[in-house]
Amino acid sequence: MSTHAIVLDDLRFRWPGQAGWCLDIPRLEVAAGESIFLHGPSGSGKSTLLGILGGVALPQRGRVCVLGNELTQMNSGARDRLRASHIGFLFQQFNLLPWLSAIDNVLLPCTFSPTRKARASVAHDVRQEAERLLSQLDLTSSHWLKPAAELSVGQQQRVAAARALIGRPEIVIADEPTSALDAERQQIFIDLLLREISQESSVGGGKTTLVFVSHDQRLASRFDRTIDLCEVNRAMQAEAGMEQA
Template identity: 55%
Template sequence: MSFVLSAAALRFCWPGAPHPCIDIERFEVAAGEAVFLHGPSGCGKSTLLSLLAGVLIADAGQVRLLGHDWAQLSGTARDRTRVAHVGYIFQQFNLLPYLSVLDNVLLPCRFSARRSARASRDGAAREQAGELLDRMGLERSLWPRQAMQLSVGQQQRVAAARALIGHPEVVIADEPTSALDEDRREAFLDVLLAACEANRSALVFVSHDQRIAGRFSRHVLLPEINRAASEASR
């Protein structure tokens, strides 16, 4: 089996910390696989996601995206690779507050010709952006508004639409349902999982909400693979 995302002998320690927070021998995700990653606070979930996306670079070991070792790329090359191939739903959303909802969703297409071309394969990129916002249940009257004028739950759905536009090979989601009520959460998962399945996108989804675990093809308890977390809990 070929993996779109893989980590081997991965080690990471925050500057000044006495011990590493990530010590993982192997972690791999195949195309189209939906992985539910969970564990207690402080076990390294968000740090691992940042390493997988090349936002952070490991102290030792390798993280490969589509065969490319993040550590072998320059900072500029990492940024280009990330926007071309990774849709990231950040825990704090990272929307540009003064841009409209629609323009926030279209940002990956502005920075990546590949994402723009893939978004436009069935029409214009703006059409795909609108379709994603519709499917996320965001009223059209909100699309021209600045992102900072939205509620937290609305911003969360905009961030998800931005991650999905242009059919990225990997989608990384850090607690993306935390601000949604039960009905919105289930509708959100319907859209996210269906989009990833249709595009054969690998999905790594972090959440504390065990109620949704059954919707994913694989569950990973991070302390079971992260020796740094298991040692810290002793």
């Protein structure tokens, strides 16, 4: 079993219709259990990279190895299953189902993945686990049954966080997960996130790997390692060179 949760090799990605590469990353490794603070200017490709790690988008060239699975060799159904069972995705736009209650949104990964459901029900039933996560994120029972669309933006972000964490996925990918939170709730959120991911998984045995994108450099010291996307993405360096010329 590889000690790396994520390995990128000679990765190139271009959005349809774009002239140049959006991502050109010779090599990037993330160790299993490592927590990464990923930053870079707006438009530098952070969300695009996270989408590739989650198997939502595929690169035109190179290798993307996630938990020992070569994503470019898998069909979309297999990538969906890998994501549903092993990756907690916290999207920049939350992607909650607006008509579902907060708690049903949190429970969605357990509906799609028996693995996540089994892990979420180790200590108590899955609903209690969803309630525990929501409570820890300071969302009290008065919010649990409300449709997501009727929650404030900051509340929706916390529901999305609980959904990413439920069932203890091996990798959590978080795209600016604190952008809508006030300073106090940011700290509560980071504390919970780091506490949850540092617990040994009773099923997988290891700690959760975290890739956390944020513009807020003050948060960087809480993570094992900081990656500046401009430093690893040659496409950004080429762009900067063209601007200087």
